Amino acid sequence: MFNYIVIGSGFAGSVIAERIANVLNEKVLIIEKRNHIGGNCYDYKNKDGIIIHKYGPHLFHTNYKEVFDYLSNFTDWNIYHHRVLAFIDGKKVPIPFNLNSLYLTFPESLAKRIEEKLLKKYPYNSKVPILDLKKENDKDLRFLADYIYQKVFLNYTVKQWGLKPEDIDPEVTARVPVFIGKDDRYFSDKYQAIPTEGYTKIFERMLNHSNIKLMLNTDFKEVISIDFESKKIYFFGQEFKGKLIFTGMIDELFNFKYGYLPYRSLDLRFETVEKEWFQEVATVNYPNDYDFTRITEFKHIHPASTEKTTILKEYSKQYIPNKDIPYYPVFTKENQKLYNRYKEEAEKFENIILVGRLAEYRYYDMDDVIKRALEVFEEKVR
Known part of the structure; x- marks a missing residue:
């Protein structure tokens, strides 16, 4: 019945399924473990009429016009600029740490001296990774770097990742830099907005197509089996010769044969x-x-x-396997080596396509996932 099966109904899987249905006019089956579509972007209105993000806050921001235009086919937008404060030594200061944070934190004379040195060294409105700032020789800049590192980055990183900033991939620590400017917004992307009716409505419209079939409450292992020797895939016991687009944990796809890839999970308390x-x-x-x-x-x-x-x-x-939700891949060189072994295994199959945060073991933002899914569709599916 199907030439395409997609595992997972988050953005990675849903975007590709939508493209298969609308562009290729082919039937596609989505298999979803949860009892709802949308993956971790799923939201709903609570009894007080407040839209709640069930799996933690999701803020859409992008510089990719093609991604914003694509999503605009499925939603109207409310302009929204996200702002974050950090509670430091009894005060709430803007994050990323910027020139406004500087004056809220230190005496004016010291803040002014540090600001002058920062602007002499770095362009205005530039972003400096904290680990780069820590390498400065100037005593005032080094003082600032050490303060921000200790008060903003170190303990937060340890809480979030269970690792010190130095032990994790720079791609992660660079995500929240020191901002040499006075823009208090958390993101600086050209497009920053929230779907008017929430994210779930996007997925409902995206997947509302006669070519798209959904199996909710279904672990893919219940209906799909893989013969690792013959490199064949079976769906309900019959050989499946179409394309399998997989967006789940890559180590689970291969029955953890090389061991478990580490993830971080969240305990969310509303x-x-x-x-x-x-x-x-x-x-x-x-x-x-x-x-x-x-x-x-x-x-x-x-x-x-x-x-x-x-x-x-x-x-x-x-993350505890079979108990928690895997939210974030843990980026270390050792973990990347383990992932590469699984990736090499997947490349032996002609009809397995990996896309998404879990399948590619990457820290994708929403716009990155959507962009990646659109690219994978053009390169490997179409």
Whole structure:
């Protein structure tokens, strides 16, 4: 019946399925382990009328016009600029740490001296990775770097990843740089917006096609088996000669034959608070205090007319297979080597295509995943 089977209904799988249905006019089956579509981007309205992101906050931002235009086929947008504060030594300062943060943190004379040295060394509105700033020889810049490292990065990174910043791939630590400017927005991308009706509506429209069939509440291993010797794939016991687009954990696809790839998971605790607002901005990070990493208040993201508010406290933890949700691949050289073994295994199959954060063991943002899925469709599916 199908020439294409997609495992997973997050953005990676849904975008490719939509393209197969609309561009190729072919039938495609999506197999989804959960009881809903949308993967970790799934959201819903709670009883107070507030749109809640079930698996943690998802903020859309991109510089890729083609990605924004593509998603605009399935949603209208509310312009939204995300702002984050960090609770440091009893004060809340903008993150990424910028020139406004500098003056909120230090005496004016010291802040002014450091600002002059920063602007002499770096272009205005530039971004400097914290590990680069730590290499400075100037005592004031080194003082600033050490302060930011200790107060903003170190403990947050340890809580989030279970590793020190030096032990994790620079791709991760560079995601939250020191900003040499006064823009308090968390992102600087050209397109920053939130889907007017939430993310789930995007997926519903994306997958609303007669060529797309869905199997929810189904672990792919229940209906698909792989013969690693003959390199054949079986669907309900029959050989499947079409393309299998896989967006799940690559180590699970190959029955963990080389061992488990490490991931970080989250313990998400939602609370309804009996007041109109809980905090000043959508997200406040707690690098040094408490066990949670951050608190998000969803009314800042999706405005709602209610006297109550809903917040989310996030506790990062080690992923336990078959128990937790794998949110983030853990980027170290050792883990990359293990992933490469699985990738080489997948390349032996002519009809397996890997795409997405878990399948490619990459820290993709939403726009990166969508862009990647569109590219993979053109390069390997079409």
